[in-house]
Amino acid sequence: MKLKNKTFIITGATSGMGKATALLFAREGANLILSGRDIDRGESLVHEIQEMAEEVHFIPGDVGEIDVNRRLVANSISSYGQLDGLVCHAGELGLGSITDLDIDTWHRIFRTNVDAVFYLLKAALPELLKRERASVVINASIAAFKSFPNHPAYCASKAALVALARQAAVDYGPGVRVNSICPGPVDTPLIHASAVAFPDPAKAVTAAGENTLMQRLGTPEDVAKLALFLTSDDASWITGSCYVIDGGILAKG
Numbered sequence: 486m487k488l489k490n491k492t493f494i495i496t497g498a499t500s501g502m503g504k505a506t507a508l509l510f511a512r513e514g515a516n517l518i519l520s521g522r523d524i525d526r527g528e529s530l531v532h533e534i535q536e537m538a539e540e541v542h543f544i545p546g547d548v549g550e551i552d553v554n555r556r557l558v559a560n561s562i563s564s565y566g567q568l569d570g571l572v573c574h575a576g577e578l579g580l581g582s583i584t585d586l587d588i589d590t591w592h593r594i595f596r597t598n599v600d601a602v603f604y605l606l607k608a609a610l611p612e613l614l615k616r617e618r619a620s621v622v623i624n625a626s627i628a629a630f631k632s633f634p635n636h637p638a639y640c641a642s643k644a645a646l647v648a649l650a651r652q653a654a655v656d657y658g659p660g661v662r663v664n665s666i667c668p669g670p671v672d673t674p675l676i677h678a679s680a681v682a683f684p685d686p687a688k689a690v691t692a693a694g695e696n697t698l699m700q701r702l703g704t705p706e707d708v709a710k711l712a713l714f715l716t717s718d719d720a721s722w723i724t725g726s727c728y729v730i731d732g733g734i735l736a737k738g
Contacts, residue, residue, distance in 0.1 A: 486514030487717040492565040494518045494557050494609065496548050496601070497574030499526035501673030502624060505705035506572055506712050507534065507541075513713060517541040518561045520548055520575070540565070548575050548601035549593075551608075558608040568612040570620045570716050573602045578675060579638040580682050591638050598642035599649070606653060613661045620716040621663040623650045624708075627731050629667055635682040643667075647727050654725030662724035664715050669731025670694060671703040698733025 488510055495510065497503035499521030507519055511534045519541060521527045527543040534541045542564055546553035561568040579586070579594035602623055613619035625646040628639055650665035657663065670676055670693035680686035680693075694702035711730050714720055729735055 486512075487713060487719070489514035490516075491569040492516040492518070492561050492567050493570045493572060493716070494520065494561060494568065494605070495572045495574060496520045496557075496605065497576060497624075498543075499523045499530060501574070501675060502668065502671060502705045502708045503572075503574035504530060505709040506574060509706070509709040509713055510572075510716075511537050511539040511541065513717075514539070516565045518557055518564070519543045520546065520553070520557055522547060547597075548605065549596040551604040554601065554604040554608045557605065558612060562612060567616060568609060569616050569618070570613070571605060571609055571622070572712050572716065573605060573621070573623045575601055576624065576626075576675070577639075578636075578678050580635050580679075581637075582635050583637050585635075586638060594638035595642050595645075598639070599645045602646060602649060606649075610653075610657060610661065614657065616660075618718060618721065619661040620720070621650070621653065621661060622712045622715050623663070623665045624712075625650070625665045625667045625727070627667050627669045627729060627735055629727075630729075631735060633679070633682070636679070639679075650727070651725050658724050662715075662720070664720075664724060665727045666708065666711055666715070667727055667729045667731070668703060668708050669697065669729070669734045671705060671708060673705060676702070694732075696734060696737070697731065698737055701732065703730065703732055 498519035577597040654663040683689035
């Protein structure tokens with residue numbers, strides 16, 4: 486087991502890539518503090534993980550609120566006495582061109598996608614620095630490098646996450662490794678919500694998979710495996726990096 490006796494906070498854990506990461510980390514022996522807004526889905530995930538006889542706690546709440554992040558860190562210490570890593574999956578979309586997007590939506594997207602990660606880092610880093618091999622993975626997106634119609638807040642926020650991860654790696658290495666991952670089209674609820682920006686949403690989702698070099702959508706499990714690698718000791722010399730996992734769509738151009 487790659488994560489035995491290690492404790493991780495995973496945000497956005499109730500669906501998609503966050504849920505897949507929680508399940509994989511549980512199978513690899515991690516103690517888990519999970520966060521999400523949907524209490525019912527969170528409790529269902531906890532029951533699923535407990536069937537593996539693994540330790541897990543679910544803390545519901547909006548990670549855009551700094552106190553929720555403080556509770557996540559405090560719970561990891563009170564429950565397990567340590568914190569070894571973070572996987573920040575929580576994210577929000579927000580659609581509309583710059584001229585159409587209202588100011589409140591712009592701020593909400595940055596609050597969820599960027600501020601929440603900053604808040605969690607700020608709360609967690611003092612504890613992470615107490616561990617010998619702590620690691621952080623921040624889920625950004627190929628939207629950090631590739632524009633999509635009517636996605637200005639999403640694309641800008643994801644680019645900010647790549648920069649934030651690099652800065653954190655510089656400031657807190659070698660004690661804490663920090664990397665970002667940039668998924669392409671992955672079969673999650675978010676890609677179907679994103680497709681609404683296109684004239685034919687269903688066709689847009691299908692085309693997104695077909696347009697990759699692998700000719701399929703990614704799965705949440707594909708991304709979870711990358712997060713596992715980066716948080717494990719197998720990646721002990723990797724920090725400040727951005728890993729694209731997109732089926733080759735950026736290479737295709």
